[in-house]
Amino acid sequence: MTNVGLVVADIQSVEDDFCLDVEVTSNRPDCLGVIGIAREVAAVVGANVQFPETNYTSTDIEVSKLISIAVEEPILCPHYTGRVVRHITVKPSPEWMQKRLKCIGLRPVNNIVEITNYVMMETGQPLHAFDLDKLSDKKIIIRRARSGEEIVAINGARRALFHDMLVIADGKRPVAIAGIMGGKDTEVSESTRHILLECAQFEPRQVRRTSKATGIASDSSYRFERGVDPEGLELASKRAVKLIKDFAEGEVAHGVIDIRSGKYEKKRITLRIERLNKVLGLEIKRTIASDILKRLQFNILNEVETGFKPVSTFIDVEVPSYRGDVYREIDLIEEIARIYGYNNIPTKTSISVRGSVKSKYEIVEDSVRQFLIGIGFYEAKTFSIVDTSPLQSVNLWSDRGGIDIANPLRQEESRLRTCLLPSLIRTKIYNMHHGVEQVRIFEIAKVYLAGEKLPEEKTCLSILADMDYLTLKGIVESLLVSLGITSKCEWLAFNGPILFKEKSAKIQLVNNILGYIGEAKELEFKTLPCMVELDLDLLVKMSNLSKYFQTLSQYPPVLRDLAVIVDEEVAWASIEKCIAAANISFMTAINFFDIYRGKQIPSGKKSIAFNLCFQASDRTLKSEEVDVAQHMILDNLYKTLGAELRKQ
Numbered sequence: 001m002t003n004v005g006l007v008v009a010d011i012q013s014v015e016d017d018f019c020l021d022v023e024v025t026s027n028r029p030d031c032l033g034v035i036g037i038a039r040e041v042a043a044v045v046g047a048n049v050q051f052p053e054t055n056y057t058s059t060d061i062e063v064s065k066l067i068s069i070a071v072e073e074p075i076l077c078p079h080y081t082g083r084v085v086r087h088i089t090v091k092p093s094p095e096w097m098q099k100r101l102k103c104i105g106l107r108p109v110n111n112i113v114e115i116t117n118y119v120m121m122e123t124g125q126p127l128h129a130f131d132l133d134k135l136s137d138k139k140i141i142i143r144r145a146r147s148g149e150e151i152v153a154i155n156g157a158r159r160a161l162f163h164d165m166l167v168i169a170d171g172k173r174p175v176a177i178a179g180i181m182g183g184k185d186t187e188v189s190e191s192t193r194h195i196l197l198e199c200a201q202f203e204p205r206q207v208r209r210t211s212k213a214t215g216i217a218s219d220s221s222y223r224f225e226r227g228v229d230p231e232g233l234e235l236a237s238k239r240a241v242k243l244i245k246d247f248a249e250g251e252v253a254h255g256v257i258d259i260r261s262g263k264y265e266k267k268r269i270t271l272r273i274e275r276l277n278k279v280l281g282l283e284i285k286r287t288i289a290s291d292i293l294k295r296l297q298f299n300i301l302n303e304v305e306t307g308f309k310p311v312s313t314f315i316d317v318e319v320p321s322y323r324g325d326v327y328r329e330i331d332l333i334e335e336i337a338r339i340y341g342y343n344n345i346p347t348k349t350s351i352s353v354r355g356s357v358k359s360k361y362e363i364v365e366d367s368v369r370q371f372l373i374g375i376g377f378y379e380a381k382t383f384s385i386v387d388t389s390p391l392q393s394v395n396l397w398s399d400r401g402g403i404d405i406a407n408p409l410r411q412e413e414s415r416l417r418t419c420l421l422p423s424l425i426r427t428k429i430y431n432m433h434h435g436v437e438q439v440r441i442f443e444i445a446k447v448y449l450a451g452e453k454l455p456e457e458k459t460c461l462s463i464l465a466d467m468d469y470l471t472l473k474g475i476v477e478s479l480l481v482s483l484g485i486t487s488k489c490e491w492l493a494f495n496g497p498i499l500f501k502e503k504s505a506k507i508q509l510v511n512n513i514l515g516y517i518g519e520a521k522e523l524e525f526k527t528l529p530c531m532v533e534l535d536l537d538l539l540v541k542m543s544n545l546s547k548y549f550q551t552l553s554q555y556p557p558v559l560r561d562l563a564v565i566v567d568e569e570v571a572w573a574s575i576e577k578c579i580a581a582a583n584i585s586f587m588t589a590i591n592f593f594d595i596y597r598g599k600q601i602p603s604g605k606k607s608i609a610f611n612l613c614f615q616a617s618d619r620t621l622k623s624e625e626v627d628v629a630q631h632m633i634l635d636n637l638y639k640t641l642g643a644e645l646r647k648q
Contacts, residue, residue: 004044004338006031012103019103029226030322033124043295043339052122054238056245056252061086063253067132067196072143074261076166077178079201080142081233082257083241084132085250086194088112094247112188112195115243117219124322125199125228125236126220128176132194134186137171140196142178149174153181159214166206168198179207179224180216197244199237201228229322230264267319268301271332274313279333280345286312292339293317293332364483364540365444368461371482375475377440377465382423384446385413391422391523394499396516396533397458400450416448416455420462421499421533428464429524437527440465444536460515461539464531469503469519472530476507476517484544488580489514490573499531512538557588557615558626563596563646564634565605570641575608578640584629586621589613607646 005028010021022037030036035051042049066084071077092098093114101108106117116127132138145161151174152158161167161174168176176182179202188195207224211217237256244250271293273286290300299318302311319326326332337345358366369379385405386392393402395418408414417423420443431439442463449456465472473491480489487510494506494516504518515534522528566575572592579590594609601607612633614626637643 004040006037006040014103015099017099017103026226027325029223029324030124030229032223032226033120034122036124036322039297043292043297046295049297051235052239054235054242056238056242058252058254059086061253063255063257066194066253067135067138067140067257069140069257069259070142071259071261072141073166076203076206077142077200078203078262079230079233079258079260081199081237081259082140083197083199083237084194084253085197085241085244085248086132086253088193088195088244088248088250090188090190090192090248093118097247110188110190111248112192112244115240115247116197119236119240119243120219120223123232123236123239124223125232126179126223127236127240128182128198128220129188130175130182130186130196130198131188131192132196133192135170135175135196136173139171140198141169141171142200143167143169145174151175151177152184153177153216154184154187155181155216156184157214157216159216162213165210165213166202177210177214177216178202180211180214180221181218195244195250197237197240199233199240201230201233227324231321264321266299266321267327269317269319269327269329269332271315271317271329272313273315275329276333276336279330280337280340282340282345284336284340286315288340289336290315292336296335296339298323298332298335360543360545361540363545364543365536367483367543368479368536368539369444371479372442372463377442377463380424380427380441380443382420382427382443382445383413384417384448386415386417386423387412388415391425391499392417394419394422395449396421397447397460397535398449398456403448403450403455418447418449419533420445420447420460421464421531424462424464424531425499425520425523428529432524432526438466439529440467459536461534461536462531463533464520464529466527466529469517469530472532473505473517476532476534480539483539483542484546485509485539485542486544487542488576490577491517491571492573493569493571494518501528507532507534509538509542514538551617553615553617555616555618555620557613558621558623559611559613560626560630561609561611562630562634563594563607563609564637564643565601565607565646566641566643568604568606570606570643572608574641575610575637575643578637578643579612579633581640582629582633582636584614584632586614586616586625587612587629588615 007023008020009023012019012021024031031040038049063084067082069080069082071080090110090112093108093111097114097118098108101114101117104121108114112129116129120126144163145165145167147163149161150159151161166178167174168178174183175186202224204225204227207221211221211225241252245252273289276289277283293315294300297320301316301318317332326335373379395402397418402418403416405414424441424443427441428439442461444461446457446459449458463472490508491505492508494504499520500518501521504516506516507514513535515532517532519528519530576590590610590612592608592610596607614621614629634645
């Protein structure tokens with residue numbers, strides 16, 4: 001059985017017999033009954049399936065005169081049948097039936113309950129017996145629950161019912177939760193003399209939602225959630241009535257009330273023999289493939305030549321109603337392969353192994369991750385779905401707002417995040433509450449922005465650390481250097497959202513917004529962290545992964561410390577850009593190191609100090625050359641920014 005996809009997990013000895021515990025995958029509800037397992041065994045060994053006896057005699061009284069049934073929700077209940085058995089005797093079921101049910105963990109109650117359980121385990125089709133005399137107005141209505149209704153289930157659980165739940169009701173109240181469990185008021189007891197036997201098909205998703213909402217699960221709901229055979233109701237119903245007549249001395253009313261929303265149309269699939277052999281790597285003849293499908297109870301429609309194309313090249317198949325998992329050609333190929341035997345499919349003697357080549361995106365992402373881990377950072381993974389709090393609503397990348405989830409499972413998780421930093425802030429707070437004061441964390445993940453038609457996804461890098469602004473700024477600059485990005489960033493003034501204090505900046509790279517950096521506002525923090533969020537997509541685009549080498553100069557550098565007085569609104573980025581515009585070929589570095597406001601500085605002004613490094617690769621620089629370069633730089637600063645050299 002294991003070789004054909006049904007794993008026998010355990011074999012237990014029960015008295016003089018054995019019980020097999022078979023693991024059935026969710027796509028094979030047809031195997032949740034003994035008949036389904038028998039079909040599989042028959043296909044493997046080439047035998048015929050022996051179906052149980054269903055013949056019985058009935059009285060002249062029509063079932064329609066004893067009960068009326070109406071289906072108000074045909075989509076949620078596409079098929080419903082009812083049979084009536086009168087004058088029954090409720091007593092213990094036969095010993096052999098009790099024994100078999102005990103083997104699978106079902107406790108004995110009475111013969112009627114045992115028979116419905118036995119037939120369910122036999123056919124995979126759940127059934128339910130109502131005490132006919134306890135049904136008001138002798139009617140059954142399959143409808144949605146009404147406001148204020150409730151039910152006490154057979155297991156004693158009292159549950160409130162809601163409009164989106166399907167119930168089985170009589171003339172006054174609900175008597176069962178459709179597909180899940182019957183009500184205690186109409187259950188079969190020792191005093192029951194007449195029963196209505198329900199056998200139905202319910203919409204799987206409806207049963208699943210109701211079972212989850214009520215917190216009630218049963219063997220019936222387990223099967224209805226996965227889907228029952230739409231053509232299997234008659235077999236199960238007649239089999240149950242046969243056993244009730246035999247072991248409860250009942251009289252069966254003539255006929256059956258059978259209500260269905262439409263005729264079931266069996267699926268038809270064409271299997272190409274060429275395609276079959278190409279997928280499996282075999283040379284399976286049509287006759288063998290056809291025989292396997294017949295053993296699996298598939299109906300072959302083209303046994304003879306059609307005149308359209310050679311019958312040997314394809315097989316037209318009609319799929320049995322209980323095989324809801326088969327609806328494509330590849331599904332038929334899988335069925336043939338497992339019955340033919342996976343062990344019979346030869347493996348190639350040579351295996352070629354080709355190493356995968358990482359994309360530029362993957363290389364850059366790995367490089368960023370290794371760089372940050374190498375300097376003591378820890379990678380965090382947080383959820384993409386967040387709440388709608390002001391903190392989580394921060395959007396650094398767009399002014400179009402966030403994307404709300406239509407049917408969130410929880411109100412606390414109802415929106416796709418537009419920014420990574422709030423999640424890292426919450427991680428920082430969580431660690432602080434658990435005794436970890438200092439953190440260095442980062443995250444690489446997607447944010448989701450509202451678009452004009454479709455949402456826009458952006459991959460971002462977010463960093464949060466308990467360090468000062470300039471230290472984190474230096475880490476960002478070092479990261480850019482490690483990625484081969486030689487273009488200078490502009491650190492522009494930025495009035496950030498609620499995340500940032502006054503010390504913040506917008507990072508611009510070649511006229512594109514690379515990201516945002518700043519000190520966090522005080523959000524329950526004992527230590528004030530600094531944080532940055534970068535556009536990883538832009539980093540990938542601008543990175544240069546080519547390795548290059550440069551000979552170090554053998555000649556000494558010349559360092560000049562300068563301080564200039566500028567207007568308060570002039571940013572360092574503007575000064576740095578102006579210095580670079582002087583185009584001094586032997587200037588190798590520009591480094592900011594101080595800002596000063598005081599008595600010596602006029603009101604509305606500030607002093608910015610920096611040093612310049614001059615170094616030639618082919619000679620020792622003369623003092624006169626450096627003086628000329630320095631003069632050009634200062635002249636450019638004065639003309640462009642009105643900067644004056646600070647002399648004291």
